[in-house]
Amino acid sequence: MFKGLRPILYGGREVWPLVEGGKGVSATNHLSSGAWAAAGGIGTVSAVNADSYDPEGRIIPQIYRALTRRERHEELIQYAIDGAVEQVRRAYEHASGRGAININVLWEMGGAQRVLHGVLERTRGLVSGVTCGAGMPYKLSEIAASYNVSYLPIVSSGRAFRALWKRAYSKAAEWLAAVVYEDPWKAGGHNGLSNAEDPLRPEDPYPRVKALRDTMREGGIPDETPIVMAGNVWFLREWNDWIDNPELGRIAFQFGTRPLLTQESPIPEAWKQRLMTLDEGDVLLHRFSPTGFYSSAVRNPFLRELEARSERQVPFSTQAAGDHQFQLDVGVKGKSFWVTLGDLQRAREWYGLGYTMALKTPDNTLVFVTPEEMKTIRKDQTDCMGCLSQCSFSSWADNEVNSTGRLADPRSFCIQKTLQDIAHGGDVERNLMFAGHAAYRFRQDPFYSNGFVPSVKQLVDRILTGD
Numbered sequence: 001m002f003k004g005l006r007p008i009l010y011g012g013r014e015v016w017p018l019v020e021g022g023k024g025v026s027a028t029n030h031l032s033s034g035a036w037a038a039a040g041g042i043g044t045v046s047a048v049n050a051d052s053y054d055p056e057g058r059i060i061p062q063i064y065r066a067l068t069r070r071e072r073h074e075e076l077i078q079y080a081i082d083g084a085v086e087q088v089r090r091a092y093e094h095a096s097g098r099g100a101i102n103i104n105v106l107w108e109m110g111g112a113q114r115v116l117h118g119v120l121e122r123t124r125g126l127v128s129g130v131t132c133g134a135g136m137p138y139k140l141s142e143i144a145a146s147y148n149v150s151y152l153p154i155v156s157s158g159r160a161f162r163a164l165w166k167r168a169y170s171k172a173a174e175w176l177a178a179v180v181y182e183d184p185w186k187a188g189g190h191n192g193l194s195n196a197e198d199p200l201r202p203e204d205p206y207p208r209v210k211a212l213r214d215t216m217r218e219g220g221i222p223d224e225t226p227i228v229m230a231g232n233v234w235f236l237r238e239w240n241d242w243i244d245n246p247e248l249g250r251i252a253f254q255f256g257t258r259p260l261l262t263q264e265s266p267i268p269e270a271w272k273q274r275l276m277t278l279d280e281g282d283v284l285l286h287r288f289s290p291t292g293f294y295s296s297a298v299r300n301p302f303l304r305e306l307e308a309r310s311e312r313q314v315p316f317s318t319q320a321a322g323d324h325q326f327q328l329d330v331g332v333k334g335k336s337f338w339v340t341l342g343d344l345q346r347a348r349e350w351y352g353l354g355y356t357m358a359l360k361t362p363d364n365t366l367v368f369v370t371p372e373e374m375k376t377i378r379k380d381q382t383d384c385m386g387c388l389s390q391c392s393f394s395s396w397a398d399n400e401v402n403s404t405g406r407l408a409d410p411r412s413f414c415i416q417k418t419l420q421d422i423a424h425g426g427d428v429e430r431n432l433m434f435a436g437h438a439a440y441r442f443r444q445d446p447f448y449s450n451g452f453v454p455s456v457k458q459l460v461d462r463i464l465t466g467d
Contacts, residue, residue, distance in 0.1 A: 002236050002466035004243040008226060008252065010042060010177060011100035011128030011150070018463060019180075019228055020044045021256025022104025022131055024189055024434060025416070026051050026423035030087045031264040034094025035456035037101050044131060045091050047103040047119055049076070049387070049416070050083030062420065064385050070402055073386030076416075077111040081118035088119065092126040100128040102152070106190065107135035108291055110386040110398055113143065120147040129177050134190045134293060135389075138164060141172035150177035152228065156184040156192030157208060158215035165219045179216065180228040180254060181209050184294070185285065187231030188256050188436035193294040199285050205229070206242075213249050223249030230254035234438050234445070237466035255463065257436035261448065263455045268425045271433065272453065274298070280440040290393035290412040298433040302418070310411050312350050312368040313361070314343035331358030331368055359410040362392070367410055380414040387416040 007014040020036040022028050022044035029051065033043030052060045062079045064072040084103060091101050103119060105112055120127060124147065132140045133154025144151035153169070153176075155161045161179060169176055184193040185202035193199055209227055216225065226249075229239065233253050236243075242251045260267055261275050284299040288306045297303060316337040317324040324338040330351035337358075339347065347358070347368060355368035359377070369377065384394035390404050391397070393412035397404045415432065422431035442448050447462055454462065 002464060004240070005236065005464065007040075008250065013100070015099050016041045016460070016464065017226060017228075017250075017252030018042070018460065019102070019131075019230075019252060019254040020259050021188075021230060021254050022046045022102065023256060023260070024423075025049050025419035027260065027265075027267055027434070028104070029266045030090035030094060031266060032259055032262065032456060033087075033101060034091035035262075035264045036259065036460065037091065037095035037099030039457045039460035040099050041460055042100045042102055042128070043091060043095065044102045044104050045084065045087045047080065047084035047087075047105045047115060048109055049080050049420070050087045052079070052083045052086050059424065064383070069384050069386055069396060072384070073110055073396075073398070073402075076385045076387055077114055077118070080109075080111070080115045081122070084115070084119040085122045088123045088126050092123075101126060102129045102131055103127055104131045107132055107137035107140070108293075108389045109134075110388050110396075112137075112389065113139060116140075116143050120144075120149060131180060133180070133182060133192065134291065136160065136164060138168045141169045141175060145172040145175045148175075150175050152176075152178045152180055154180040154182050154192075154230070155212070156182055157194070158211040160192065161212055162215045162218075165215070170219060173219075173221070176221065176225060178226040178228050178252060179212065180230050181205070181212055182254075183229075183231030185231075186296075186437045188283070188296050188439075189434045190289065190291060190293045190295045191285065193285075199287075199294060205231075209242075209251075210247055213247070216249075226250040226252040228252045228254050230256065231436060232438050234258065234441050235467050236463060240466075257439050258459060258463075259456065260435070261442060261453055262459055263453055267423065268428075270425075270428045271422065274300075274428045274433070275435070275439055276442050276448065276451065278435070278440045278443065283435050283437045283439055285437075288412055290391045290409070290415055291388055292390070292392055296435065296437060298435050298439070300429045300433055302430050302432055306411070306413065309367055309369060309373075312355055313365045313411070314339050314347055315363075315365050317364075328358070328366070331356055331366070337366065360407060361411055362407040362409055369410065374410075377410050380417060381408050383417075384414070385416065391415075 018041040028046040033045045036043035066072045129150035131152045184191040289295045320338045323340045326344040328337040350368040357374040358366040381394045389398045392409045395408040418432045
């Protein structure tokens, strides 16, 4: 047993201070989270469009039949509630009374509040807590408390937590089980990097977590309420100075990337194999997500194509002005746009390479794509089912007019489509593959040598040794 690591009281029982990160669409399910809880930790079912099953146990494909986005959004919410309820029930059964089961939601997912109510209503007594990030989930505490369930907000700064605490959480303080600090430079998936922070200059998490603890103390939150360190957590021995540290108070640890490579992990075999090939620097912190947040994913051809698409971009004016004195004569079919001479020459080059269609962005630029790319972009935008509260790619918003009021952005992508595809056997090179920045360590860690894939129990036992 790693020195200093003690169980915590959570959900009415003693559990290891080890939390399974709840990963997006179907990358964490009842098998992985139930096994994590059975090993004595806190398993986390992803309640983001989770899978449901038919009577034979086959996954039910999430097919949208309605004609309007608003109606498809209703279908999406029903899929999300039914799937999460099914996953929680199975996970709870699998855990057999050991550990605890949490659910994880993104606050910025479409219908987040309705999904939370729907899931918690139908899983009373099964869910110990709700982790929630990707936005400022002010109503999280109120919703969780109404079902006698704990809440664990995910934040990336003391400042963010202070705002949540003052506005809402202080009114339901007794249900605050922990605060998850997610390193915005190192964690996988969507990250809480603010505009004031430099994406290229990661900051040491220690002073940031200490500042978070100071903020919690200001609010009268006891030091026994853990801060859960998330992002870049691999070996516990590397966090030795954090355990039993009076400056930081109680610390627990969240593992998001390591549990991807277990026997119970639901991700496809090709994804698991790809994780074993990564080198340091192969995970990119990027801003292509339609949420508008930074996020971290493997820099595969899918991401590289998005990078290249944004590089084939020119600013324009709708009349000759300033440096924009040259009328664009490629990709725009009779519409009038003025650009600089250099951008005109670049646009002609791209046109010659087959990028013959110019698409407007919300930032008064044009991006050049192939006719095939344009067809895919337009179809994906048309097929939108409102999976986010606001989507820059399709201009969907969960409001009265179902629009952000901004032009749809062709530099982004349909996140629901790609995450469903990769989770259910789609090409790992042609889809978004979320991962934390420590994923390269699969290749370096002797635990995984010769292609060894542990069970969740073997992984938790290994983590408990400090490795």
